[in-house]
Amino acid sequence: MRIINTLLFLLIYRVGSYVVLPGVDANTLNSQAGNEGLLGLLNMFAGGSFSRASIFALGVMPYISASIVMQLLGIAVPYFAKMQKEGESGQNKINQWTRYMTIGITGLQAIGYVRSQIPDAGRLITDPYFTVVTTFTLTAGTLFVMWLGEKITDKGIGNGISLIIMVGIIASLPGALVDEFSRVVTGDGGGPIVFIVELVALLVVVMFTILIVQGTRKVAVQYAKRIVGNKQYGGVRQYIPLKLIAANVMPIIFAQALMFIPATIGSFFPKIASNSLVIALSNYTTWQHNLLFVVMIILFTYFYTAITVNPKQMADDMKKNGGFIPGVKPGVATSDYLDAVISKITLPGSIFLALIAIIPAFANLMHLNSQFARFFGGTSLIILVGVVLDTLQQIESHLLMRHYDGLMKTGRIKGRSSVPAAAGTLPPVI
Numbered sequence: 001m002r003i004i005n006t007l008l009f010l011l012i013y014r015v016g017s018y019v020v021l022p023g024v025d026a027n028t029l030n031s032q033a034g035n036e037g038l039l040g041l042l043n044m045f046a047g048g049s050f051s052r053a054s055i056f057a058l059g060v061m062p063y064i065s066a067s068i069v070m071q072l073l074g075i076a077v078p079y080f081a082k083m084q085k086e087g088e089s090g091q092n093k094i095n096q097w098t099r100y101m102t103i104g105i106t107g108l109q110a111i112g113y114v115r116s117q118i119p120d121a122g123r124l125i126t127d128p129y130f131t132v133v134t135t136f137t138l139t140a141g142t143l144f145v146m147w148l149g150e151k152i153t154d155k156g157i158g159n160g161i162s163l164i165i166m167v168g169i170i171a172s173l174p175g176a177l178v179d180e181f182s183r184v185v186t187g188d189g190g191g192p193i194v195f196i197v198e199l200v201a202l203l204v205v206v207m208f209t210i211l212i213v214q215g216t217r218k219v220a221v222q223y224a225k226r227i228v229g230n231k232q233y234g235g236v237r238q239y240i241p242l243k244l245i246a247a248n249v250m251p252i253i254f255a256q257a258l259m260f261i262p263a264t265i266g267s268f269f270p271k272i273a274s275n276s277l278v279i280a281l282s283n284y285t286t287w288q289h290n291l292l293f294v295v296m297i298i299l300f301t302y303f304y305t306a307i308t309v310n311p312k313q314m315a316d317d318m319k320k321n322g323g324f325i326p327g328v329k330p331g332v333a334t335s336d337y338l339d340a341v342i343s344k345i346t347l348p349g350s351i352f353l354a355l356i357a358i359i360p361a362f363a364n365l366m367h368l369n370s371q372f373a374r375f376f377g378g379t380s381l382i383i384l385v386g387v388v389l390d391t392l393q394q395i396e397s398h399l400l401m402r403h404y405d406g407l408m409k410t411g412r413i414k415g416r417s418s419v420p421a422a423a424g425t426l427p428p429v430i
Helices: 002-016 026-030 037-045 061-076 078-084 087-117 129-155 160-171 173-187 191-214 250-259 261-268 276-281 287-308 311-320 332-357 359-365 370-376 378-413
Strands: 216-223 226-228 231-233 237-243
Touching (some): 061 078, 061 129, 061 250, 078 087, 173 191, 191 332, 250 287, 332 378
Antiparallel strands (some): 216 237
8 A cells, every 4th residue: 555655646746747837838948958957957856847847846955955954953053953852743843944944945946946947938927926926836836745755755665755856867767768879879870889888887887886875884793691581582693784875865965955056046146147166066067066066975974974873872772782892892982983983984985975976977078968877877876776775675674564464463363372562573674
């Protein structure tokens, strides 16, 4: 049922991405050239809604930007830091603040979108009414997409926001493949052999990305022996899998969201938009953009790893359960040891993540189609690999839970002694 709910919610999102804003001439928009640079990447994230002037044109990027701001406020402002430590009630308050902030960010981006992306020839409503109506419509569309993402997370499989972004990316893959095949065969020459070589290179990049995303450092943990009655517990060696990229796709998404800021500012101030630095930062093929992108990914990888992985809590849990790392004292020494290991593996992980993120810029230098080049790495590939792997793990977890529930129900039907609820509970799947 969860899979069906997920598919239905995603279908609603895809249908809504083709609903054009009220007062916009769709034929005029379709005759325009596609967006390049960061705007083209935003169009990919939105599943083509950005270029079609859909009610979902801004997608979930305003929500992601608001989440970044709330994460930063949790570090800089004591009020929000205290809120983060209040458990579920504090998280609910943070989510509410994030929604309010999303409304403000969407309103600003909607005004910039109307001024820069919708030509006067495509407007059927006279200003200023067009700007007001479109701003409210785009804001409502983003909030609806945000609601769909939360419903997918609650009633479906996987992280809803990530799945919505992934679906938007996949939607452009068939068209990118067809365009690249036509370009190679009929345009720049090379024939089908060149196209096959490109597909093989894409496969190699995907395999390398999976290797990096799934890479772990195993830390050995020894548990002391305990005798309870006639049974012995513990006394075995287990491992804590510390992921090479514990933050997964979030540094890429956070960094990419901030990279939209120069283009957004330029849409409000034409003089700033004509500045050479702003133009360079808005084009994903320039070295200025890629250098800043790499630095931000590395910083966000450390930042997100620090707020998601808590070595002190891990050390306390091991100590309570009678576990210890061989050669390391329990308590503070264990916490320091885990923190050092995480710091060491995060540096190469963040560098590899940044290198994958800028591969499309090199693919573009090889004269690949810009849409197809984005699938050779960068945000698109990292999100696809990370979201697919995470979703498969969650599906496997739900299947295991259903399997155990079925065994328990079967035992009761046949008159066997039922298994207590605590004994039938599965540990979390790592």
